Amino acid sequence: MFVGFGPEDDVLHSRLFMQEEVEYNLIHLIAGNQESMRLKTEENDLIFAHAPGRNSWLWLSPELEEERRRSLVRELTEMLADRELPGVTGTPGTGRLFADAYSKLIGKSHHVRMMMEAYHCPQVQLPHGVSGKLQQAEPGDIPLIARYLAGFVQECFGTESAPEDHLDYAGTVMESGKLRLWIDKDQPVSMVNLAHQSARHARINEVYTPREFRKYGYASAAVAALCDELLSKGVTPMLYADAANPDSNKVYQSVGFKRTGSIVDLRFQ
Structure with a gap:
């Protein structure tokens, strides 16, 4: 039986969920969205979270026996058969289990859009010899942020x-006070955004350096400086990195990020 849950529910602070909390960190964001669909089992061994127009996220307890995993997923997909889901995200085994069952039920196929590596940074390694400093974005930076986005x-x-398509969002993230720019010689050269913060983690996203400013260590320095700030507040930084981009993975690993697992983004056709 499935029941609803909210952002402070015990399931999000349970021992088993916390074992994979880095991989499933985005569930905290969806749980706080009142328009989202949020379901769990009474036994706290399944979480389904879906925000309108976005991929659904599915977590299954790592201690579940295979028969119950399949039974729960079958029951869940039958319940969702009349909903048109764009896709599902989860660890590879869980994501594909749901995608196979849901696709068969609704008569659609599915494909992998992206494989992501989940990382957390329990201890940061600040790079040496990188010129510049991290600063909070200001209103005058909005056009530049839009270009970077x-x-x-x-x-x-x-x-x-x-x-121009990103101007509204650029203004929103600037006003949030969470977007930072790495400034070298009075010129912005890299961007990093604190996308969301939960009780134990802060998710970093939208790390970007224009091609002409790459190979100077700006992205590493920007991410490391933000991580240092977060760790000083008792929050562990985390992020998702495209598994197909070895350069970005290398940047994150160089400043102290440790891989915790993989996440698959599956889309229905």
């Missing part, structure tokens, strides 16, 4: 967009 989307998802 267009570049980030192009490189991460292969989607072309104009900087």
Whole structure:
């Protein structure tokens, strides 16, 4: 039987969920969205979270026996048969188990959009010899942030967009006070954003350096400086990195990020 849950529910602070909390950190964000669909079992061994228009996320307890895993997923997909889900995200075994069952039920196929590596940074290694400093973005930076966001989307998802398409979001993240720019010789050269913070972790996203400023260590320095700030507040930084991008994975590992597991982004066709 499935029941609803909220952002402070015991399931999000249970021993078993916390074993995979880095991989499933985005569930904390969805749990706080009142428009999202949030389901769990009474036994706290399954979490399903789906925000409108976004991929659903599915967590299954790592201690579940295979028969119960399949039974729960079958029951869940039958319950969701009348909903049109864009896709599902989870650890590879869990994500594919749901995708196979749901695809068969609704008569659609599915494909892997992206494989991601989940990282956390329990201790930061600040790089040496990188010129510049990390500063909070200001209103005058909004056009530049929009350009950086267009570049980030192009490189991460292969989607072309104009900087003007990102102006509203650029203004929102600037006003949040969470977006930082690495400034060298009075010029912004790299960007890093604190996307979301939960009780134990802070998720870093939208790390981007224009090509002309790469190979100087700016991205490493920006991420490390933000991690140092977060760790000083007792929060562990975490992020997702595209498994197909060895350069970004190398940058994160160089400043202290440790891989905790893999996440698959599956889409229904």
